[in-house]
Amino acid sequence: MFLELDLKSSIPVYIQLRNEIVRGIGSGELAFGEQLPTVRSLAADLSVNSMTVSKAYQLLDSQGYIHTDRRRGTVVCARGEMPDFLENPDSKRELVLLAREAALGGYTREEFLKLCSDAYIELV
Amino acid sequence: MFLELDLKSSIPVYIQLRNEIVRGIGSGELAFGEQLPTVRSLAADLSVNSMTVSKAYQLLDSQGYIHTDRRRGTVVCARGEMPDFLENPDSKRELVLLAREAALGGYTREEFLKLCSDAYIELV
Amino acid sequence: MFLELDLKSSIPVYIQLRNEIVRGIGSGELAFGEQLPTVRSLAADLSVNSMTVSKAYQLLDSQGYIHTDRRRGTVVCARGEMPDFLENPDSKRELVLLAREAALGGYTREEFLKLCSDAYIELV
Amino acid sequence: MFLELDLKSSIPVYIQLRNEIVRGIGSGELAFGEQLPTVRSLAADLSVNSMTVSKAYQLLDSQGYIHTDRRRGTVVCARGEMPDFLENPDSKRELVLLAREAALGGYTREEFLKLCSDAYIELV
DNA sequence: GTGGTCTAGACCACC
DNA sequence: GTGGTCTAGACCACG
Numbered sequence: 001m002f003l004e005l006d007l008k009s010s011i012p013v014y015i016q017l018r019n020e021i022v023r024g025i026g027s028g029e030l031a032f033g034e035q036l037p038t039v040r041s042l043a044a045d046l047s048v049n050s051m052t053v054s055k056a057y058q059l060l061d062s063q064g065y066i067h068t069d070r071r072r073g074t075v076v077c078a079r080g081e082m083p084d085f086l087e088n089p090d091s092k093r094e095l096v097l098l099a100r101e102a103a104l105g106g107y108t109r110e111e112f113l114k115l116c117s118d119a120y121i122e123l124v
Numbered sequence: 125m126f127l128e129l130d131l132k133s134s135i136p137v138y139i140q141l142r143n144e145i146v147r148g149i150g151s152g153e154l155a156f157g158e159q160l161p162t163v164r165s166l167a168a169d170l171s172v173n174s175m176t177v178s179k180a181y182q183l184l185d186s187q188g189y190i191h192t193d194r195r196r197g198t199v200v201c202a203r204g205e206m207p208d209f210l211e212n213p214d215s216k217r218e219l220v221l222l223a224r225e226a227a228l229g230g231y232t233r234e235e236f237l238k239l240c241s242d243a244y245i246e247l248v
Numbered sequence: 249m250f251l252e253l254d255l256k257s258s259i260p261v262y263i264q265l266r267n268e269i270v271r272g273i274g275s276g277e278l279a280f281g282e283q284l285p286t287v288r289s290l291a292a293d294l295s296v297n298s299m300t301v302s303k304a305y306q307l308l309d310s311q312g313y314i315h316t317d318r319r320r321g322t323v324v325c326a327r328g329e330m331p332d333f334l335e336n337p338d339s340k341r342e343l344v345l346l347a348r349e350a351a352l353g354g355y356t357r358e359e360f361l362k363l364c365s366d367a368y369i370e371l372v
Numbered sequence: 373m374f375l376e377l378d379l380k381s382s383i384p385v386y387i388q389l390r391n392e393i394v395r396g397i398g399s400g401e402l403a404f405g406e407q408l409p410t411v412r413s414l415a416a417d418l419s420v421n422s423m424t425v426s427k428a429y430q431l432l433d434s435q436g437y438i439h440t441d442r443r444r445g446t447v448v449c450a451r452g453e454m455p456d457f458l459e460n461p462d463s464k465r466e467l468v469l470l471a472r473e474a475a476l477g478g479y480t481r482e483e484f485l486k487l488c489s490d491a492y493i494e495l496v
Numbered sequence: 497g498t499g500g501t502c503t504a505g506a507c508c509a510c511c
Numbered sequence: 512g513t514g515g516t517c518t519a520g521a522c523c524a525c526g
Contacts, residue, residue, distance in 0.1 A: 008315045010500095012525060019221055026224030048319075049526050065228075084229035086222070086239065095222055097143055098215060099243035100150025104189075105208035109244050115210070116240040119223035120233050134524080136501060163514060173503050178514070186310075191380045194511065195420075197513065258509080260516060267469055274472025287499060297518050302499070313476075318526065321498065332477035334487065339470060345391055346458070346467055347491035348398030352437075353456035357492050363458065364488040367471035368481050382515095384510060421511050 002029050005046060013048055017056035022065060025076055036066065036074040126153050129170060137172055141180035146189060149200055160190065160198040250277050253294060261296055265304035270313060273324055284314065284322040374401050377418060385420055389428035394437060397448055408438060408446040 003020045005013055024030040036042070039057060043050035057074055060066045064083035069075050085091055102112040127144045129137055148154040160166070163181060167174035181198055184190045188207035192198045209215055226236040251268045253261055272278040284290070287305060291298035305322055308314045312331035316322045333339055350360040375392045377385055396402040408414070411429060415422035429446055432438045436455035441447050457463055474484045 007317050007319065013318060014525080019217075022228070023221065023224055026228050052526060055525090082228040082230070085225035086229055086231065091222065091225065092239075092243075093143075094218070095239065096243045097147060098210070098219055098222075099240065100147055101209040101215065103244060104146070104150050104206040105210055106206070107210065109241065112244055113237055113240055115216075115219060116223065116237055117233065119216075119220040120227060120236055138501080162512085164512095174514095175504095175516095176502065179501090181514085192514070193379050194385060194513085195379060262516085270476070271469060271472055274476050286497085288497090298499095299501095299519095300517065303516090305499085316499070318498085330476040330478070333473040334470070334477055334479065339473065340487075340491075341391075342466070343470055343487060344491045345395065346463065346470075347488065348395055349457035349463065351492060352394070352398050352454040353458055354454070355458065357489065360492055361485055361488055363464075363467065364471065364485055365481065367464075367468045368475060368484055386510080424511065427510090 003046065005048070014052045014055040014059065017046075017048075017053065018059050021056065021060060025065065025082075030076050032076055032079045034076045035072055036076065038073060127170065129172070131172075138176050138179040138183065141170075141177065142183050142187075145180070145184060149189060149206075154200050156200055156203045158200045159196060160200065162197060251294065253296070255296075262300050262303040262307065265294075265301065266307050266311075269304070269308060273313060273330075278324050280324055280327045282324045283320060284324065286321060375418065377420070386424045386427040386431065389418075389420075389425065390431050390435075393428070393432060397437065397454075402448050404448055404451045406448045407444055408448065410445060 002024060003017065005016050005020070007013065009016065021030065021036075025032070030036075036057070037045070039050050039053045043053045046053070057066065061068065061074075063085070064077060064081065066074055066076055086095075099112060102115070107115070126148060127141065129140050129144070131137065133140065145154065145160075149156070154160070160181070161169070163174050163177045167177045170177070181190065181192070185192060185198075187209070188201060188205065190198055190200050210219075223236060226239070231239070250272060251265065253264050253268070255261065257264065269278065269284075273280070278284070284305070285293070287298050287301045291301045294301070305314065305316070309316060311333070312325060312329065314322055314324050334343075347360060350363070355363070374396060375389065377388050377392070379385065381388065393402065393408075397404070402408075408429070409417070411422050411425045415425045418425070429438065433440065433446075435457070436449060436453065438446055438448055458467075471484060474487070479487070
């Protein structure tokens with residue numbers, strides 16, 4: 001299982017799980033249309049409460065990354081159905097904040113864009 | 125006052141305030157070395173409890189953005205004293221996550237880097 | 249409960265509590281990995297406000313002595329995860345100050361080192 | 373002037389000043405019986421409020437490091453009059469705390485005693 | 497049930 | 512007058 005959680009982190013587990021799954025889709029570890037484990041089995045695998053997994057799935061569903069298929073359970077959405085998360089104003093604010101922290105930290109624009117590019121290039 | 129808070133957000137107010145102040149320093153609305161409002165006056169302006177403001181100030185202090193000089197109150201640190209927040213692994217993970225959300229949302233690398241550049245270019 | 253607080257001291261209660269817990273870990277009264285009392289129960293035991301306990305726990309967390317596992321509550325970190333607090337320059341200055349006070353007080357180096365050794369030997 | 377204050381520190385200025393003067397006596401920069409600057413002149417030199425200097429002098433006086441001579445103003449006590457500060461239970465507790473932080477930080481007794489010895493050896 | 501957050505208001509140490 | 516500390520009590524997010 002490629003999903004890594006840090007139970008000591010201040011970030012809620014269900015958010016970490018949501019993020020890990022988005023990363024997994026982005027990196028190809030989870031294919032478009034692929035079936036996800038059931039809530040119970042994933043909860044058992046990760047040793048977390050099944051409500052936590054359920055909340056992560058609900059969040060991903062509401063954001064449009066996954067959906068529930070009556071016959072096949074929970075599946076990753078198709079490539080073309082992926083949401084445009086950066087249209088979310090909160091994401092924009094987050095990006096601006098990171099950029100300003102970078103600038104204050106002494107990064108030139110080129111250095112910052114290099115970091116951004118590296119972050120992107122890790123995707124398939 | 126340029127500081128905008130959303131009291132209904134799930135993000136704690138003191139974190140929002142910390143972020144707003146970092147943005148303010150990055151955009152030049154708060155100058156390096158400038159004196160910040162007192163805890164009480166800012167609390168009154170924002171209609172929040174003074175302990176909430178105090179918590180934000182203490183967080184910013186621990187991160188190296190501001191410091192409290194016993195004679196002059198709370199002031200923004202000098203340009204050269206600003207912390208490198210992107211050395212924080214969580215910030216890197218956040219950037220990678222944003223990049224993957226962008227990629228899944230259909231942005232090409234060039235488009236994503238344009239967004240990053242725009243976020244940076246707003247700085248002084 | 250082995251934790252002793254002096255509510256009349258000028259040292260803030262949450263700092264005293266932090267120090268007592270570090271002493272407790274060092275002396276074995278608190279085992280590595282052991283679960284600490286909940287914020288509320290400890291506050292009730294010590295007859296202090298729960299926010300005071302919470303502040304002490306957060307300080308210990310930030311220093312790496314304990315951490316809060318969302319499932320198991322607050323626990324002492326493992327032996328190998330303990331922080332090197334003497335790398336803190338303030339600790340070094342404190343030690344130098346104690347040494348000078350000792351010298352001025354008439355202690356020879358041997359006598360002073362005996363005191364230091366005794367202080368250390370109380371540890372497990 | 374060898375007295376160094378950090379106005380950004382969380383340690384009160386008058387305590388820092390007291391500590392610096394004790395260090396100065398211990399290291400020989402201030403001789404036994406030497407006359408100290410007046411409150412006003414020292415306050416001006418250090419750019420601090422004269423009440424701060426006054427408080428430091430009062431504290432040092434109450435601890436027996438300095439005393440006020442009607443004719444010569446404030447002077448450092450004689451060698452033989454220096455107080456035994458380590459008989460103070462708070463100092464003992466402080467030393468125990470440092471020793472435990474050292475032990476938890478991975479220092480062996482020998483390593484810790486080396487630090488203590490180095491701290492002492494800097495004295496005249 | 498846990499810790500985290502927030503409020504309103506008080507007191508104190510410091511400068 | 513400043514920030515720091517503490518209280519009593521409330522609400523909420525998390526698991």
